[in-house]
Amino acid sequence: MISFCMRNLNIFFKDRAAVMLSFLAEIIIVLLYILFLRDNLLGSLSGSEDIELITDAWMVSGILAITSVTTTMGAYAVMVEDKMKRIDKDFITSPVNETGILGGYILCAVIIGIIMTLLLLMVSAAYIEIRYDRNIISGNEMKLLFVILLTTFANSSVVMFFVSFIRNSNALAAECTIIGALIGFLTGIYIPMGQMPEYVQAVVQCVPTAHGAVLFRRILTEDMIDESFSAGGSQGTEAFKEMMGVIFCRDGSVLTIRGSIIFIVITSVFLFFITMMFFYGRRKLNR
Numbered sequence: 001m002i003s004f005c006m007r008n009l010n011i012f013f014k015d016r017a018a019v020m021l022s023f024l025a026e027i028i029i030v031l032l033y034i035l036f037l038r039d040n041l042l043g044s045l046s047g048s049e050d051i052e053l054i055t056d057a058w059m060v061s062g063i064l065a066i067t068s069v070t071t072t073m074g075a076y077a078v079m080v081e082d083k084m085k086r087i088d089k090d091f092i093t094s095p096v097n098e099t100g101i102l103g104g105y106i107l108c109a110v111i112i113g114i115i116m117t118l119l120l121l122m123v124s125a126a127y128i129e130i131r132y133d134r135n136i137i138s139g140n141e142m143k144l145l146f147v148i149l150l151t152t153f154a155n156s157s158v159v160m161f162f163v164s165f166i167r168n169s170n171a172l173a174a175e176c177t178i179i180g181a182l183i184g185f186l187t188g189i190y191i192p193m194g195q196m197p198e199y200v201q202a203v204v205q206c207v208p209t210a211h212g213a214v215l216f217r218r219i220l221t222e223d224m225i226d227e228s229f230s231a232g233g234s235q236g237t238e239a240f241k242e243m244m245g246v247i248f249c250r251d252g253s254v255l256t257i258r259g260s261i262i263f264i265v266i267t268s269v270f271l272f273f274i275t276m277m278f279f280y281g282r283r284k285l286n287r
Contacts, residue, residue, distance in 0.1 A: 001097075004104030005111070008078045012112060022074030022112075025180035026063050026120070029189060033059050037190065050228045053132045057221045058244055060124040060136075062189040065213035067120050068113035068152040069159060069183055073176055075109035076163040080172045102279050106156060113152035121148070136220050143219050150261065151212035154268035158208060161271040164278055187213040187245075194243025205248050208267045211260040217246040218257060 012018060041055050121144065125137045137144065162179075166172045184190040186207045193201055204210045225246065229237040238254070241247045248255040 001100040001103040005107040008108035011078050022071045025070045061216035061220045064216050066183045067117045068155040071116040072109040072113045072156040072159045075112040079105050109156040117148050147215045154208050154264045157268040157272040161275045193245035208264045
């Protein structure tokens with residue numbers, strides 16, 4: 001499995017265009033944020049002198065949450081290429097263990113997702129520190145690492161489920177376009193949660209990546225919000241957090257961090273096993 005994973009990593013990183021395309025959604029979101037979203041958000045928010053810092057850290061949190069979606073999807077392009085070139089037939093008819101094949105693809109995607117997310121975190125933290133003289137990583141290293149590992153595994157499982165049905169690069173490109181367009185809405189980046197209709201908020205709260213965004217936001221922005229809005233009372237602070245998607249509320253109750261983690265784990269494990277069943281079933285049919 002390790003050697004197969006290394007083979008997939010080499011293929012991915014040798015294709016510079018694939019590496020850049022895996023960041024396409026993030027690049028588009030950053031450009032939209034700089035050109036339109038940031039000013040609109042700042043214009044609708046008030047009450048704190050640190051609102052620009054909070055808004056930028058909030059955006060960084062959302063981008064970190066989606067990075068392991070787009071980059072793992074780029075990593076799974078290797079699997080799709082293997083299908084197109086019929087290389088997967090050699091794997092299927094070979095004595096290579098099914099778990100080794102599937103594990104090699106997944107491990108490759110997870111490694112790429114972790115590397116790219118950590119890289120983006122370093123760049124974002126450097127930007128925040130240069131502009132605001134605030135280190136958003138200090139004291140949060142282990143929390144951030146845990147959430148990166150959790151969300152990368154979860155997102156790789158979700159993406160693997162959808163990519164397992166794809167058999168050519170054109171279909172994968174179409175799927176990447178659709179997911180890239182939707183992911184900004186489904187994580188509350190383009191439109192804050194509080195500005196969405198209630199039924200849309202309910203849909204967003206069923207998306208594992210959105211819960212990943214909440215975890216990142218709570219780590220990177222919650223303390224800032226508590227400090228900046230302390231004069232407005234706890235109710236005003238909680239309302240702001242809910243509006244910005246820093247917390248999820250259902251029937252008046254705030255979903256805990258543990259609740260988001262459990263939701264992410266359950267959905268990702270479920271999709272992981274569904275994908276394994278599909279993969280093993282396809283191998284038996286091709287024997």
